[in-house]
Amino acid sequence: MAVDVSMPVLVVDDYNTMIRIIRNLLKQLGFEDVDDASDGSAALAKLREKKYGLVISDWNMEPMTGYELLKEVRSDPGLNKTPFIMVTAESKTENVIAAKKAGVNNYIVKPFNAQTLKTKIEAVFAE
Amino acid sequence: MPLADARHFDRLVDFLKQKRDNVTFNDIISLAEVAAQSLQGFFQAMDAKVYRELREIAGYIESMRHEIGALQVNDLKNTRIPAAGEELGAIVRATEEATHTFMECAEAVMAADASDPAAYKALVDEKMLVIFEACSFQDITGQRIAKVVETLQHIEERVSRFADVMNAKDIDGFLTEQERERAERRQKYLLHGPQLAGGGVDQAKVDEMFP
Numbered sequence: 001m002a003v004d005v006s007m008p009v010l011v012v013d014d015y016n017t018m019i020r021i022i023r024n025l026l027k028q029l030g031f032e033d034v035d036d037a038s039d040g041s042a043a044l045a046k047l048r049e050k051k052y053g054l055v056i057s058d059w060n061m062e063p064m065t066g067y068e069l070l071k072e073v074r075s076d077p078g079l080n081k082t083p084f085i086m087v088t089a090e091s092k093t094e095n096v097i098a099a100k101k102a103g104v105n106n107y108i109v110k111p112f113n114a115q116t117l118k119t120k121i122e123a124v125f126a127e
Numbered sequence: 128m129p130l131a132d133a134r135h136f137d138r139l140v141d142f143l144k145q146k147r148d149n150v151t152f153n154d155i156i157s158l159a160e161v162a163a164q165s166l167q168g169f170f171q172a173m174d175a176k177v178y179r180e181l182r183e184i185a186g187y188i189e190s191m192r193h194e195i196g197a198l199q200v201n202d203l204k205n206t207r208i209p210a211a212g213e214e215l216g217a218i219v220r221a222t223e224e225a226t227h228t229f230m231e232c233a234e235a236v237m238a239a240d241a242s243d244p245a246a247y248k249a250l251v252d253e254k255m256l257v258i259f260e261a262c263s264f265q266d267i268t269g270q271r272i273a274k275v276v277e278t279l280q281h282i283e284e285r286v287s288r289f290a291d292v293m294n295a296k297d298i299d300g301f302l303t304e305q306e307r308e309r310a311e312r313r314q315k316y317l318l319h320g321p322q323l324a325g326g327g328v329d330q331a332k333v334d335e336m337f338p
Contacts, residue, residue: 017226024234065316091327095317096336106337109330110321116330123337 003125005030007053012036012043012069013087014061018110022056022087025114029121040064044072047079054121059088059095067099074103083124087112139165194292198285211278214271221264221271228261 009031011022019036026034035050037043041064043057055073057066064072066086073079086099089110096107105124108116139161142154232254241247289295301307312318319327 017223017230020230024230024237028237060318060320065318067316089321090317090319091322091329091333092317092319093328093332095319096328096333098317100336107333109328109333112330 003121004053006033007031008033008035008050009054009056010035010037010043010046010052012038012040012055012057012061012066014038014058018058018087022117025117028114029118040066040069040072043069047073047082052082054124055082055084056087057084059086059090059099067095067102070099070102070104085120085124087117191293194289198289203282203285207278207281211275214275218268218271218275221268225261225264229258232258 009026011019011026011034013019013022013036023034023036035046035052037046039061040057043055044064046052047055055069057069059066066088070084070086073082073084080103083105084103085106085108086104087108087110088095091109099107105127106120108120139158142158142161236251236254239247239250301310
């Protein structure tokens with residue numbers, strides 16, 4: 001895959017098993033520098049401390065949702081160029097449209113497979 | 128309809144005037160007797176229609192008490208709902224444990240050194256066996272889910288019957304402030320949760336939206 005796998009990736013999910021799944025899939029794709037956060041506010045704090053090359057975030061989390069995180073990232077001049085992929089069980093059309101309008105780079109519906117994650121990451125960095 | 132006979136009120140007034148400074152227990156009993164006599168007129172004058180209405184109300188209250196009893200609220204609150212909650216908790220724990228086992232096996236196989244084919248095969252065989260064993264969670268989980276579904280059906284039957292008998296109508300609004308806040312949060316942040324088949328878009332449809 002023609003993506004710089006040395007870049008740090010931030011995985012945001014409130015479900016430890018999902019973080020572990022995504023970590024393992026990213027490891028298979030060659031990514032080694034992977035951090036995680038359990039909600040949008042924890043992720044935002046990490047994003048302001050370290051420069052990440054990609055954010056992979058769930059939508060439904062407390063207290064801050066992935067949707068709010070996306071809007072915060074896009075409104076922050078220091079973060080607004082960070083590629084952002086939503087990985088979520090929220091599969092209503094209005095969610096996909098709202099995420100796209102808020103500036104998400106791509107959208108994966110759970111449950112997903114390794115190939116989908118790979119294809120979406122490649123698509124984001126081909127933009 | 129007169130509340131009481133005027134003559135009895137006069138007797139009460141006279142009685143109180145005479146005994147103003149020196150009231151005994153017997154005086155109080157006498158006063159109660161006079162008061163009771165004065166109310167006889169009220170009861171005698173009571174319309175038979177009112178009596179019938181009161182009987183109907185009493186019958187309705189008795190019927191409502193029966194229906195509330197049929198809800199078995201205490202059984203639901205103290206036994207069935209907590210038990211269903213425990214079953215759901217056990218389901219979550221069992222699926223988590225099984226997932227943890229699967230991932231541990233997969234991670235061990237992925238990290239294993241394949242340069243020694245015999246040792247590698249032995250490790251893979253061992254881990255596959257562990258995965259087969261861990262799959263048994265599904266049988267137990269299925270049985271637990273069946274118990275929770277049974278409880279939900281039990282509640283649904285009773286609540287539906289109660290609503291029918293009481294001719295209950297839904298009212299708008301929320302029962303608690305917390306309930307209102309949760310609903311507003313769901314609406315504001317589009318928190319719909321996982322959809323059943325056909326309820327949402329699949330990955331292929333999403334891909335069309337991100338060409």
